[in-house]
Amino acid sequence: MKNRLKRVLIISMCLLMVSLLAGCGETKKDETGEASKSERTITDLAGKTVTLPAVAEIKNVVIIAPPLLSTYVSNGLSTDNIVGVSAIALTEMNKVLLDYFVPNNKEINTTFVSSAYESNAEELLKLDPDIILVYGDTQKKGLETIQVPVVDFFIKNQVNEDWSVQIDQLMREIFGLEDDNSLQQEWDIANKKVDTILAEVGSIKKQKGLMIMSNTGDKITVRGAGTYGDDWLVKSGLVNAAAELSGENIEVTMEQLLAWNPDIVYVFRGLPAAQYLSGSIAGQDWSQIQAFKDGKIYNTPVGIMNWGTPCADSPLMIQWLVSKNFPEKLSDNEYQTILKEFYERRYEIKLSDEMIQSILIPGSGK
Structure with a gap:
């Protein structure tokens, strides 16, 4: 009898130990609300500490900041897990490549967020998100x-x-990806190419460039000093014609543009470059501006994202700008080789001539 009781006690203790060990492996919060061991904390780019579920528990993803979709898909993450995005994230992706990058693009909800990037929290929560990715307080x-x-x-x-490198790094941390094949490696390749060219043209007087933020026909806005557009111009060997202004979306007049007289103009959003060059924008006469005279008004390319904003294609953007600023140093054919190799290396896409055309001359594709 005593031996039997002893065996029962031993078995009971073993079962208790198994139960305790199983409890240690739980992935959900317990009844007290304490975080499980599978949860982890990260520091986002705004400096805030955020508690995230385990990687395997992130099933439903909402992306509000448009460029983040490009970084997400560039890392091979499944878009089946994306339940909501800003509509701009899809409209600013190359139309010829959209189905390749986001095959379920027509099924992803975009109605919960406005064009001003403000979300309807009630509608967003209906998507049952496990994580929401944003840019800034707005x-x-x-x-x-x-x-x-x-x-x-x-x-x-x-x-x-x-920024393009930091969002790549943080995205990798969130979704538990390795650090190999990071975007910084592509930037290192691009910087080496750009630095060599800029060193060769170092003694040449710098041309004046202008980055149009948007042109609706009624309103022209530019990207002044201290902005992403300014950074593109300066890093590609130009002087920002709008450097006397500060800010990302500053309205200007044709009189001001004539006074600046930029040598090269890059169009980020709004009316396309072809309308500038054809003189078909009512109320705007670009014919006296040097960029018009030389035919140097260009749309920013659109690949995995519109290249006017930092994104997963950004190492390509800086080289493309240099090819336009200094075509004698980097020809169109040489640049297209760079583009093809990048897309095959990063996204395993062999670009056709049609695809290249659709990237470098937006609107030329389907």
Whole structure:
């Protein structure tokens, strides 16, 4: 009898130990609300500590900041997990390549967020998100009290290389990816090419460049000093014609543009370059501007994202700008080889002539 009781006690203790060990492996919060061991904390780019689920538990992803979609898909993450995005994230992706990068693009909800990037929290929560990716306080408006991790990718320093690399690194941390094949490696390749060319033209008087933020026909806005557009111009060997202004979206007049008289103009959003060059924009006469006279008004290319904003294609943008600024140093044919090799290396896409045309001359594709 005593031996039997002893055996029962031993078995009971073993079962208790198994139960305790199983409890240690739970992935959900317990009844007291304490975080499970599978949860982890990260520091987002705004400097806030955010508690995230285990990587395997992130099933439903919402992306509000458009460039972040390019970084997400560039890392081979499945778009089946994306339940909501800003519509701009899709409209600013290359139309010829959209189905390749985001095959389920027509099924992803875009109605919960406005064109000003403000979310309807009630509609967003219906998507049952496990994580929400944003850029800055505007995109977090209305999401302050929801019980879903919100990761902010905002940085104060508007430097294209810095931000495109940092969002790549943070995206890898969030989704548990290795550090190999990071975007910084591509920037290193691009910088070497650009630095060599700029060193060769160092003694030449710098041309004046202008980055149009948007042109609706009624209103022209430009990208002044300290902006991503300014960084593109300066890093590609130009002087920003709008450097006397500060800010990302500054309205200007034709009189001001004539006074600046830029040698090269890059169009980020709004009316396409062809309308500038054909003189078909009512109320705007570009014919006296040097860039018009030389035919140097260009749309920013559109690949995995519109290249006017930092994105997963950004190492290509800086080289493309240099090819336009100094075509005698980097020809169109040489640049297209760079583009093809990048897309095959990064995305395993062999670009056809049609695809290349659709990237470098937006609107030329389907």
